[in-house]
Amino acid sequence: MTPVQDTRKILTHPHPLLRSACVPADVGRNGTAVQAASVLAALLAMDHPLKLVNGLAANQIGLDKRIVVLKRFPNRYHIMVNPEVVSSRLTIPSIEVCASLPGIVRMKLRKYWMRVRYHEPEGEIQHLSLFGSAAFTLQQELDHLDGRLIID
Numbered sequence: 001m002t003p004v005q006d007t008r009k010i011l012t013h014p015h016p017l018l019r020s021a022c023v024p025a026d027v028g029r030n031g032t033a034v035q036a037a038s039v040l041a042a043l044l045a046m047d048h049p050l051k052l053v054n055g056l057a058a059n060q061i062g063l064d065k066r067i068v069v070l071k072r073f074p075n076r077y078h079i080m081v082n083p084e085v086v087s088s089r090l091t092i093p094s095i096e097v098c099a100s101l102p103g104i105v106r107m108k109l110r111k112y113w114m115r116v117r118y119h120e121p122e123g124e125i126q127h128l129s130l131f132g133s134a135a136f137t138l139q140q141e142l143d144h145l146d147g148r149l150i151i152d
């Protein structure tokens with residue numbers, strides 16, 4: 001196995017950081033860009049044969065900042081600093097797994113469509129509309145930032 005840095009280790013339940021709410025990141029600060037890059041690196045490094053994990057929150061790698069990375073197919077990554085849901089619609093069931101809960105599958109009620117506002121690591125504000133699995137994934141990551149897991 002290749003050795004990895006601590007910040008690229010995926011924390012698993014019941015690690016206390018997975019249960020604590022993350023604090024807003026300092027938008028535009030270099031440290032925030034470095035932390036966001038760490039979350040992206042951890043997601044890229046995740047070797048999941050079925051590629052079911054398409055998002056990661058900062059506290060999953062031990063950083064208590066409101067940063068998430070969302071993978072969208074085929075190979076697009078959205079790095080979101082201080083993401084906020086602007087609006088959402090239509091609650092439907094979603095079957096979910098989580099890198100912090102190996103071997104666990106849960107049905108969650110999620111919004112099918114959502115619009116989110118966030119900062120890029122350099123500070124620029126973005127808006128993004130998501131639906132289906134991308135929206136479900138982001139909702140799981142936003143739950144992580146508030147210390148919630150799919151087993152709740």
Ligand SMILES: [Zn+2]
Binds near residue numbers: 097099100140141144
């Ligand atoms: Zn998760």
